[in-house]
Amino acid sequence: MARDPQLIYGIDDRPPRWETVVLGFQHYLTMFGSTVAIPLLLAEHLGIGDDRLALAKLIGTMFFVSGITTLLQTTYGNRLPIVQGGTFSFLAATIAICGMAGLRDAGFEVRITHVQGAVIAGALAQIVIGYSGLVGRLMRFVGPITIAPTIALIGLALFEFGAPVAGTHWGLGGLTIALIILFSQYLRHRSRFFQMFPVLLAITLAWGTAAALTATGTFPPGHPGHVDTSILATSPWVHVPTPFQWGWPVFTASAVVGMLAGYVASMIESIGDYYACARLAGAPPPDPSTVNRGIGMEGVGCLIAGVIGTGNGTTSYSENIGAIALTRVGSRRVVQAGAVLMIGFGAIAKFGALFTTIPQPIVGGMYCAMFGMIAAVGLSNLQLVDLSSPRNLFILGFSFFMGLSVPQYFRAHELALVASYTESVGPPSPWLAALLQVTSDVLGTIGKTGMAVAAILAIFLDNTIPGTLEERGLATPEARA
């Protein structure tokens, strides 16, 4: 694959030191929204309640573990410039575990150690799947017709977090969007500075505006644009997360199996991310061995997350691939600098607390610009596919549509095979009940994950409906990314 002439720094390039740090900091800011969102989303289910100290510790732990796993992935894993962080694909299983009969009245520490057990068990499975080479061997069934809707849906499926979050205050959200577009599109030829730091510049300006309006009293407490700095006074200076900080992990079969569905979704998404990241960073398309090492190392990352206790796992971050697309800086060294900052800021509790003061609408504005870029990167795989072939159009369109439509169904209808069986046949035996519950959990989690639905349908149809290799975009090895 020829190097993209539009790229400022490629995967092996090492920008000057100050640029490396500032660009790494931009990656930190980019992953910030999702990384903070996951503990905030889980807080209620984990039973943290009003214990803001525990929540702050959990947030710090997320960053700390993200930094460690990013360093491991970029140095010993797939070596792509890909940030590792908490994963939304574990949320459904985690919430289900916290709602299990035995944990309903349990406190935070009991619940999170059950989640940790499930994450650790799943991580061991992922390590085996990755390092045994199983994932790589399955990759020859994955062509651009599968990759395009799968990657596109990683971005598009987040549509609930774009305009609705930016729209908590359209003034700030719109300002953030307008500034990102202004810097990254209209002014990019004017200055290298605009080209490389559009997101950082836009967030800083919008955040400064919000802080000024908070100071003048225009944004009072409770206003979505209010910059609440009170947490800075109450937060401790340092907190270094340690293994088993919440207690010893607890392993239960049902928790483990539910979590495995989350792992399947996470792996499919990660492989899509590898393709997008390699393409944008000017690296060759990931070969099976790169994918094996990447997935294996994600398993190691999840193991660390489970042992230290983030209440979550780790996966590759699409958001940061969006940042590479916008800045056209694909340097591995930059991402490693970002990882060091994550470890540092994860341990310096006051520093992390500072960034929790970015108002939500600004975070939403950033999402709008970035998630769309992921979608477009996915769609760019179509350049290599014959789009006048009705078979290709059907596979592409059907998997794309179902990737949006099927999660809509599963969000409204919790799959309950045990209840259905009891209703139509009678009470199942304990073994059958366990089997039905596992099937419900796995199907439900996959069904709620749009890109998993699209990937499964596209892989099946693309490999069974008759079509030539040329038609499918598989004629040349280069065509596979």
Add this chain to the structure above:
Amino acid sequence: MARDPQLIYGIDDRPPRWETVVLGFQHYLTMFGSTVAIPLLLAEHLGIGDDRLALAKLIGTMFFVSGITTLLQTTYGNRLPIVQGGTFSFLAATIAICGMAGLRDAGFEVRITHVQGAVIAGALAQIVIGYSGLVGRLMRFVGPITIAPTIALIGLALFEFGAPVAGTHWGLGGLTIALIILFSQYLRHRSRFFQMFPVLLAITLAWGTAAALTATGTFPPGHPGHVDTSILATSPWVHVPTPFQWGWPVFTASAVVGMLAGYVASMIESIGDYYACARLAGAPPPDPSTVNRGIGMEGVGCLIAGVIGTGNGTTSYSENIGAIALTRVGSRRVVQAGAVLMIGFGAIAKFGALFTTIPQPIVGGMYCAMFGMIAAVGLSNLQLVDLSSPRNLFILGFSFFMGLSVPQYFRAHELALVASYTESVGPPSPWLAALLQVTSDVLGTIGKTGMAVAAILAIFLDNTIPGTLEERGLATPEARA
């Protein structure tokens, strides 16, 4: 544009008589779901209540008017093989009109005549916009980067009507999907019959299965797969809709302006449909004059709908473009045959009633196969665009993402500028209040229409962010469709 060798019948081809009728009948079946859905959706808002006779009349009127306007469009309008039928883009405005203060306690006839007034006034505006050539002159700003996400979203935005409707009974919905895929993809080379009638065959088989299971008592009344034939006995034989059948239309300013936003959305969608339809039917890309005549004739169609009283307007049907894509029959004559069937079945009340017995999950299964095809046809416009250009990727991805994300915001937040103004400044003057209300209505309706959002953003960005004509896919006239 070279004729697609995969096309069985092109736009000017005339298939043998029996094929024409059966293929036309397939178009009738294809438009059936949406055409029935609109009056069913509106029934509650229009205050029809339990008056099933009025509802049946309304459904028959929808088909009758669709047939007339389809004949006009295919013969004197843009002459594309494009079915005209009720439009979802008017729903928001219609529901708002029915909820207006003065109509809250009014009966069905009062409410629908207010809606008719708004539809008629808007239709006159659309006729002027179309036949004055205004639409055509604006088209040089519309390139493939705009057309791709706009058409794709026509299909994708319907994601709530795919799996959730098919999933009211996955056995039937899944059977329908599997049969359509089997006939249109796996068996298409085996027989011309499978290739041309995959939808009709699949629906008939699934419907027959449902009827058999209803007869054996497996699908009791209330079951989503139940085939309820009782309406056949109570329905009259014939009902020919006549102008002003519900009374004289009533014109009010606020109703008219709210409806205009629906017209804007409908026109953008229709232009996208013309491109998709021309591409699939092997016709040249629509030139400005074709678009002008098409939009002007849609205005005439809406005028007829307003005068006869469907409680709705007419627009081009994406569903039927999906049928052309699946069957590869793009003959105008076939669509005209379908139009004659619509007029006939619209007047023969018992016949229309028969098709209301198709269980919902079967309709949903058909949606899943077809809406995805529309999305893919939209995406196929990307073949001509440089997808390694960061500017193109940003415009494409951002408009695509916002086309899904912004409606999500507007569905949760009704825009109420009058209330906001009153809260922050004080009660507005009557004129300002009217202006604010109009702005709320227009922005709210556009904001809920994903493809309008995507089209507006893409047109603006594609025409302002620097880029060469080659890069934008506008270098050759052929590239514009």
